[in-house]
Amino acid sequence: MNLRALGEDRLLDRLLPDLPRNAGVVLGAGDDCAVVESGKPGLLHLLKTDCLVEGIHFAKSSPPQQVGWKAMARPLSDFAAMSGVPQFALVTLIVPARRTISWVRQLYRGIEKVARKFEVAVVGGETSNIKGPAVISISITGFVERKRWVGRAGGKAGDELFVTGRLGGSLRGHHLKFVPRIDESRWLTKNFPIHAMMDLSDGLGTDLPRLARASRVGFEVDETALPLNRGCTIREAISDGEDYELLFAISPRHSARLQKSWRKRFLKVGLTRIGRLNQKSKIKNQKFPVGYVHFKQR
Amino acid sequence: MNLRALGEDRLLDRLLPDLPRNAGVVLGAGDDCAVVESGKPGLLHLLKTDCLVEGIHFAKSSPPQQVGWKAMARPLSDFAAMSGVPQFALVTLIVPARRTISWVRQLYRGIEKVARKFEVAVVGGETSNIKGPAVISISITGFVERKRWVGRAGGKAGDELFVTGRLGGSLRGHHLKFVPRIDESRWLTKNFPIHAMMDLSDGLGTDLPRLARASRVGFEVDETALPLNRGCTIREAISDGEDYELLFAISPRHSARLQKSWRKRFLKVGLTRIGRLNQKSKIKNQKFPVGYVHFKQR
Incomplete structure (x- = not known):
């Protein structure tokens, strides 16, 4: 069976239960950010990674500055989802060698723009060549007050x-x-x-x-x-x-x-x-048309 | 000018001085890990990201479990370089849709094996399709005691x-x-x-x-x-x-x-x-043959 036939959610369903954990994990994979102990009683740390792949999430013709903006803004949106404060980012650029330096600079400008807006420091990263489409992968760390973090699981009937x-x-x-x-x-x-x-x-x-x-x-x-x-x-x-x-x-x-x-x-x-x-049992959920699912072609 | 003509070190040299920073940054890009304040006086946090690209860092025929091992072991080696203790990992898998689930499982098994060995929890990640070679990007966070962290910059003449x-x-x-x-x-x-x-x-x-x-x-x-x-x-x-x-x-x-x-x-x-x-000025450094440099073909 290949990945297209399975779909991303179910791939993750299969992989996640086996992942190694340790005592510092408050909430592992499956929500918008991972939540881990910070060592300070009132604070939790949040970790998030996200990637953009050329030909999947953006087109070769997309303006690189906007691609950079999106690459950084997406994981920041996951911080918003958990009411977290982002602090530090690691940026990985995987770019074919024939791409121009100007393209990379523009991309970085977009990344920097949104990083500055939210006072996020870009503290490192990685660059690599690829014989194929460009990939931008960004990881962000930050914090949320223990009393303020919000996940997906706390909703109550009647809300x-x-x-x-x-x-x-x-x-x-x-x-x-x-x-x-x-x-x-x-x-x-x-x-x-x-x-x-x-x-x-x-x-x-x-x-x-x-x-x-x-x-x-x-x-x-x-x-x-x-x-x-x-x-x-x-x-x-x-x-x-x-x-x-x-x-x-x-x-x-x-x-x-x-x-x-x-x-x-x-x-x-x-x-x-x-x-x-x-209440789940009383009223049937509305049927929704399906949103975007990676790996599945529609 | 394209990236091949420039080389990775010089690309980073051009991009790094402009990167956004904030008050929490102790040491930004350029060493083995980034070093940031943890909020606890005696501890610093370390952040590292690394990627493997098919066709560059491993072959399509490489055993996926060994590729997974390497993908996780490389950023852990950067923690070793700074005498840090790794704690949490985010794993991004970018894999063409026609790749088999078994390949992905094997890859994950390799990642898990080295994670467990060093008690690192895999707390999340991302998957994406790609119309091209597979990419594995792993980010790791952890800590080092302020008194014990070692960078590249502390060497003294006579050491x-x-x-x-x-x-x-x-x-x-x-x-x-x-x-x-x-x-x-x-x-x-x-x-x-x-x-x-x-x-x-x-x-x-x-x-x-x-x-x-x-x-x-x-x-x-x-x-x-x-x-x-x-x-x-x-x-x-x-x-x-x-x-x-x-x-x-x-x-x-x-x-x-x-x-x-x-x-x-x-x-x-x-x-x-x-x-x-x-002393730099007294004796000329030995000339070394050049090691592996990304983006440059030799």
């Missing part, structure tokens, strides 16, 4: 579901320019008890079922409430992916205050209640 | 130079099976003041000049003293690369005690005095 920003149509440009929702996420956990959170990378239709599954609850979504990007259909908002917006669950008793404070604090980024979590 | 194990001929098999010298390195810094240390990945002829340059000193090597692997010439020991042995500098007043204690403690791994650091 309301919110998303930031707008969904759908990301491939028209948003996916190369998005701003990780770190400020929004840090504000949320400072001011509200968030039960579960993740970033929407594969599309609401793929990601919400993951959050619900991790929380062992069901969900219902009011599709007419979804905040659509201009020109997008509901279906596109659900399945296009690469929105890099936050999806989170919070008790309904905080809902009114949350929406009011949000509007005061964030003028340019919307917040929309899109549905709620429910 | 004696030692290497562990034997050099040369690594491509015959050693490069896929080597054991990172973490135990040896931790023992060294526990018992002796080591001035400068690194691991020999590109060959003594390339790596020793790097250590000397970082320490702003010169060096002289007694080539007839080099510990050669069976069937190797002095030239091969100097330039083959991929030895993954330790090279370190220590004051001559510890030399006798070091050699005696080493022989008692490590029965299977040798320790050899190969030369010394000297």
Whole structure:
């Protein structure tokens, strides 16, 4: 059996149970970041790695500065998902030898731009030749206060579901320019008890079922409430992916205050209640069209 | 100008001065690991990333379990170079969709084997498709006591130079099976003041000049003293690369005690005095044949 036939989620399902662990691991593979002990009681460390592959995640003709931006912004979006503060990055560039230095410089400029924006230091990395497409792999470490970290597994039946920003149509440009929702996420956990959170990378239709599954609850979504990007259909908002917006669950008793404070604090980024979590057994989950899945051709 | 014409060292020279830094950075790119503040006074954190690219660092026909071993053992060797204790790893596998699941499983088995040996937890990672050669990228975090960390820059004129194990001929098999010298390195810094240390990945002829340059000193090597692997010439020991042995500098007043204690403690791994650091201005450095350099074809 080859990888195409299996799909990424199921490949990881097969590999993950066997991975070596140690006493410092709070939360291993499977959430947006790994969570490990920091040695300081009130703090946890977060670790995340992500990669972009030419021909899969970006085109040879994509502007290298935007590719660099995206390569760094994606793992930062996973820090946002856990309400973490990113600190240090390692950057690996695997580039065919015939690529120009100017291309690499532009790429780096994009990486640096988003790193500076979030005060992340690029402390090292690796470069290699490849006889094939370029690959950018970035690992980020940082921290989150033990009281503030949010995973996917804490959602409760009855929680309301919110998303930031707008969904759908990301491939028209948003996916190369998005701003990780770190400020929004840090504000949320400072001011509200968030039960579960993740970033929407594969599309609401793929990601919400993951959050619900991790929380062992069901969900219902009011599709007419979804905040659509201009020109997008509901279906596109659900399945296009690469929105890099936050999806989170919070008790309904905080809902009114949350929406009011949000509007005061964030003028340019919307917040929309899109549905709620429910008892898994009582109501059947909505069927969603499937979002982007690596290794599977559609 | 393309990357082949420039070479990896000079590419990094151009990119590194511009990289974003922050207050937590003790030592950025350019040594074996990055060194950052841990938040605990007595401890520093170490970060390292490394990658293997099919067709560059291993062949399509290489046994996947050995490739996995090497992918994890190489960054662990950089922890040895700084006398660090590795704790957590993130593993990124970029594999063409037609590759078999069995190949990926075998690869993972190799990664796990060396991770378990050094009690490193694999806490996450990423998988992606690629229309080209397979890539394995591994990032490792860990710590070193502030008093025990050793970089490349602390060597002093008059220091004696030692290497562990034997050099040369690594491509015959050693490069896929080597054991990172973490135990040896931790023992060294526990018992002796080591001035400068690194691991020999590109060959003594390339790596020793790097250590000397970082320490702003010169060096002289007694080539007839080099510990050669069976069937190797002095030239091969100097330039083959991929030895993954330790090279370190220590004051001559510890030399006798070091050699005696080493022989008692490590029965299977040798320790050899190969030369010394000297005043740069007085004696010209020996000319070495050049070791392996990425991006340059020879």
